[in-house]
Amino acid sequence: MSNYTEILDKVKASFSEAGREITAKTGKAAEMVKLRTRISTCDEVIEKTYAEIGRLYYKQHAGDSSSEYSKQLTAIKNALEGKEKLEAELKELKASK
DSSP states (O other): OHHHHHHHHHHHHHHHHHHHHHHHHHHHHHHHHHHHHHHHHHHHHHHHHHHHHHHHHHHHHTTOTTSTTHHHHHHHHHHHHHHHHHHHHHHHHHHTO
16 A cells, blocks of 8 residues: 555656646746737837838938938839829729719
8 A cells, every 4th residue: 555655646746746847837938928029019119110210201301312312212202192193093983983
């Protein structure tokens, strides 16, 4: 009977250790998810802020052909003009129904 209780004690100890390991790993995984979420939030703020800086720069320098960003400024200008034309075409199509 002593052998049987020793085996049961070892099994209990093994389960207890496994439970502690699982708990530790689960806690670590949860903390990693929280950190990744916070990193993603920081990335979103960075990207939105970069975009806002770009919009502000465009508004201030849209007509500046001597800017080092003249290619990008022209590309934005052309895209805005193209968008305006496409929106006008769409408006005409809607009105012709």
